[in-house]
Amino acid sequence: xxxxxxxxxxxxxxxAPWFSVLHADDYILVLDKPSGLLSVPGKAAEHQDCLExxxxxxxxxxxxxxxxxxxxxxxxxMGLTANAHRNLSMQFQRRKTAKTYIARVQGxxxxxxxxxxxxxxxxxxxRPRQMVDHDKGRTALTRWQVVEENDGVTRVLLFPVxxxxxxxxxxxxxxxxxxxxxxxxxxxxxxxxxxxxxxHALDLTVHHPxxxxxVTFSSAAPF
Numbered sequence: 001x002x003x004x005x006x007x008x009x010x011x012x013x014x015x016a017p018w019f020s021v022l023h024a025d026d027y028i029l030v031l032d033k034p035s036g037l038l039s040v041p042g043k044a045a046e047h048q049d050c051l052e053x054x055x056x057x058x059x060x061x062x063x064x065x066x067x068x069x070x071x072x073x074x075x076x077x078m079g080l081t082a083n084a085h086r087n088l089s090m091q092f093q094r095r096k097t098a099k100t101y102i103a104r105v106q107g108x109x110x111x112x113x114x115x116x117x118x119x120x121x122x123x124x125x126x127r128p129r130q131m132v133d134h135d136k137g138r139t140a141l142t143r144w145q146v147v148e149e150n151d152g153v154t155r156v157l158l159f160p161v162x163x164x165x166x167x168x169x170x171x172x173x174x175x176x177x178x179x180x181x182x183x184x185x186x187x188x189x190x191x192x193x194x195x196x197x198x199x200h201a202l203d204l205t206v207h208h209p210x211x212x213x214x215v216t217f218s219s220a221a222p223f
Contacts, residue, residue, distance in 0.1 A: 027084040039067035074201025087209035098205040104198035105177040116171040
């Protein structure tokens with residue numbers, strides 16, 4: 001079943017908490033982004049409120065390293081110096097980080113664990129939707145592991161090897177298991193089965209830019 005038209009976008013970002021800090025030192029700032037808040041400003045004036053702007057009001061030197069989708073919550077890291085930002089950005093580009101997400105999806109996955117290797121490209125007439133394109137798409141790989149199944153809903157850990165836009169949403173849809181609350185890719189009944197997108201960035205592991213040690217930051221799933 002194909003998803004219906006995207007519901008009209010009405011940006012009403014959450015105000016409590018304004019933002020939550022998981023860790024701060026002289027080099028990095030690790031945040032717990034709430035669902036419903038943009039990571040960076042949008043083009044429209046009404047889309048200027050975002051995690052980056054909120055954080056920079058208190059930490060003027062904070063620089064965005066990576067983004068979480070507006071509807072996704074969880075661990076997000078920023079650099080507090082130019083060198084730290086450059087170091088972290090390079091880690092993401094070279095896939096030296098490790099990310100774990102948790103999601104609740106409709107239906108059962110085909111095995112206790114597996115992977116989805118499907119190239120993605122922007123579905124330009126329907127942007128920001130993405131789609132699978134075996135000819136022109138960019139490589140996208142997601143590994144997954146089932147946590148539990150209950151009443152037709154599966155809780156699953158997702159390990160993105162690449163970091164394409166909407167990768168986890170599209171890959172779960174491709175398995176026939178759309179993420180609950182997904183307004184872009186889920187059928188209406190699955191979209192309306194949860195008050196928000198049931199996708200959360202659970203853990204992020206990086207090399208600390210100060211000394212290279214491997215560090216992991218975590219945020220408990222709110223669902």
